[in-house]
Amino acid sequence: MKNTSVLLSGMRPTGPMHLGHLVGALNNWLKLQESYRCFFMVADWHALMSEYKDPQIIKNYTIDNVIDWLSVGIDPNRSVIFKQSDVEEHLELAMILATITPLSWLQRCPTYKEQMKQLKLKDISNYAFLGYPVLQAADILLYKAEVVPIGEDQLPHLELAREIARRFHHLYKREVFVLPSSLLTEESRLLGIDNRKMSKSYNNYIALSEKPSDIKRKVLSMITDPKKIKKTDSGNPKICNVYTYHRIFTDDKIKQKLSLKEIASSCQEGRLGCVECKGMLASKLIVFLEGIQQKRRFYNKELVLEILAKGAQRAKEVASSTLKEVKSIVGII
Numbered sequence: 038m039k040n041t042s043v044l045l046s047g048m049r050p051t052g053p054m055h056l057g058h059l060v061g062a063l064n065n066w067l068k069l070q071e072s073y074r075c076f077f078m079v080a081d082w083h084a085l086m087s088e089y090k091d092p093q094i095i096k097n098y099t100i101d102n103v104i105d106w107l108s109v110g111i112d113p114n115r116s117v118i119f120k121q122s123d124v125e126e127h128l129e130l131a132m133i134l135a136t137i138t139p140l141s142w143l144q145r146c147p148t149y150k151e152q153m154k155q156l157k158l159k160d161i162s163n164y165a166f167l168g169y170p171v172l173q174a175a176d177i178l179l180y181k182a183e184v185v186p187i188g189e190d191q192l193p194h195l196e197l198a199r200e201i202a203r204r205f206h207h208l209y210k211r212e213v214f215v216l217p218s219s220l221l222t223e224e225s226r227l228l229g230i231d232n233r234k235m236s237k238s239y240n241n242y243i244a245l246s247e248k249p250s251d252i253k254r255k256v257l258s259m260i261t262d263p264k265k266i267k268k269t270d271s272g273n274p275k276i277c278n279v280y281t282y283h284r285i286f287t288d289d290k291i292k293q294k295l296s297l298k299e300i301a302s303s304c305q306e307g308r309l310g311c312v313e314c315k316g317m318l319a320s321k322l323i324v325f326l327e328g329i330q331q332k333r334r335f336y337n338k339e340l341v342l343e344i345l346a347k348g349a350q351r352a353k354e355v356a357s358s359t360l361k362e363v364k365s366i367v368g369i370i
Contacts, residue, residue: 041074042073042074042183042184043073043074043076043180043181043182043183043184043215044069044073044074044075044076044182044183044184044185044186044220045075045076045077045078045176045177045180045182045185046062046066046069046075046076046077046078046185046186047077047078047079047080047083047121047176048062048078048079048080048102049080049081049083049084049087050079050080050081050084050094050095050098050099050101050102051084051087051088051094051095051098051237052094052098052237053098053101053102053105053237053242053244053245053246054101054102054105054106054244054245054246055235055237055242055243055244055245056227056235056242056243056244056245056322057227057229057234057235057236057242058105058245059109059245060226060227060285061188061222061223061227062186062222063105063106063109063111064109065186065222066106066111066116066186067109067110067111069186069220070111070112070115070116071115073184075115075116075117076116076117076119076180076182076352076355077106077111077116077117077118077119078119078120078121078176078352079099079102079103079118079119079120079121079345080121080176081095081099081120081121081122082121082122082127082128082172083121083169083172083173085165086163086165086166086169087166089163099120099345100338100341100342101246103118103341103344103345104333104336104341105245105246105329105333106118107332107336107341107344108245108329108330108332108333108335108336109245109329109332113344113347113348117348117351117352118344118345118348119345119348119349119351119352120345120348120349121176123345123346123349123352123353124179124349124352124353124356126179126353126356126357126359126360127172127175127176127179127356128172128175129360130175130178130179130356130359130360130363131168131171131172131174131175133363133364133367134171134174134175134178134201134205135168135171137201137204137205137208138171138201138204142197142200142201143167143168143170143171144167146170146193146194146197147193170194170197170198171201173194173198174197174198174201174202177195177198177217178198178201178202178214178215178217178359179355179356179359179360180352180355180356180359181214181215181355181359182215182217183215183217183218184217184218184219184220185217185218185219185220186219186220186221186222187219187220187221187222188221188222189221192219195217195219198217199216199217202214202215202216203216209366209367211366213359213362213363213366226281226284226285227281227282227285228278228281229241229242230242230243230255230256230258230259230260230278231260232260232278243255243256243322245326245329245330246326246330246333247326249323252319252322252323252326253316253319253323256279256315256316256318256319256322257312257315257316257319259278259279259315260278261277261278261279261311261314261315262274262276262277262311265304265311267310268307268308268309268310268311268313269307270307271305271306271307272304272305272307272309272311273304273305274300274301274304274305277304279311279314279315279318280300280301280304280314282318282322283297283300283314283317283318283321284297286318286321286322286325287300287321293317293321294317295309295317300314300317
């Protein structure tokens, strides 16, 4: 039986969905929609904070990202899929919460400086980026979400949302919000092709919509065990990013040239060279992604916009009720 607990999660539409998103988030969403009342949000207001100089990419990737969500199995009949900016209550609640959030809480948020470093090529020294944890709190509290799936690095943001809710309750002597709990998700085991965190900012990803020729090119450029120079050298699969991909995408139930165990032993014994190993991985990824890409063909812009419109209507039913309650409490209704 499906749990009635509300869960909210979202992604910023700033680039294509890639394998890191699939392993780190989308596969988890698939499981969660079986057990929770899920709200999956296209966080376009959050995206604008860093992409304000070229906002057209947000519009383009909103459609593209949702097509990927649908293609991997996120079901609009089970989950509410909506665009943040289509539900104006997000900004209204964020404004109310901003008035009670001390500036010092935002300035000491540990991920703020980390994001500044990661997005150093973009000018994000703006008010909106400093205040985005407040909007994030509004996103969560608006739906009275009991559960938020996050990685460990996002825990400070969730705790800040809880603190803001507590401060509201203390100031107005009314408990309207649910204090959300974290549902810690396993960090993606996939590094980018350059051994750094897979990121749109680093352009080191393999997109779910990647062409076969580009998959092969990117896989062949991946970094392997630096001590394995020749095929006959003994390799160490434990430190090889290519083998990590093999571990995730090799299905020993499907007939293939080498099993996962044989790939590891052949590498260690100097019977499998890195170029051949990468070629095998590229073939696996091409076949794997072909299944998702075939499903992508069922969706178009018009259908996605229809799904988002229906999702926004369902989201607004909940959001408007919460905001009406909040406005009544603070006396501006």
